Amino acid sequence: MTAAQADLRTDRVERADDVSIEPPSVADGAALWRLAKDSGTLDVNSSYSYLLWCRDFAATSAVARDADGETVGFVTGYVRPDRPGTLLVWQVAVDARHRGRGLAGRLLDALAARVAAERGLTALETTITPGNTASERLFASFADRHGARVEREVLFGTDRFPDGPHDPEVLHRIGPLAL
Structure with missing residues (x-):
């Protein structure tokens, strides 16, 4: 799919099902920390790290x-310095009340x-x-939605984590x- 000129605006807000998707601000840091903590599956970073992020x-x-303007989901990522065409997605979380509606996929797509x-x-x-x-x-x-293939390999084995047992992280x- 090709982006139309209107899609190239960086301040664009996407809306669907009364949910808007936009870049975060520092004011969202606490909500990101809460969503990560409440997910029950994500490694929770310090609240300070979410503010910096x-x-x-x-x-x-x-x-x-x-x-109502409440932050109900997020995706964090960064462009890899050694691969400027690659976005690494760090975490994705959606509030329990909004799960099962495809919001995580819409966040990734947006x-x-x-x-x-x-x-x-x-690449992602x-x-x-x-x-x-x-x-x-x-x-x-x-x-599938973006016509891409998926390659998998262990990025960090269990022996790389100094803070106790940790499952391997598969890239x-x-x-x-x-x-």
């Missing part, structure tokens, strides 16, 4: 807001489209621990993307 990586992240329009994008990467079926389905579905490289 919303400040320094807003251009490569997105939040979903409900009709973020990928925005990054592609602003910087060019040929993420890591998923074995057995995280929901994340595997989310990213496989993203690959999912999705590309080339048709955005």
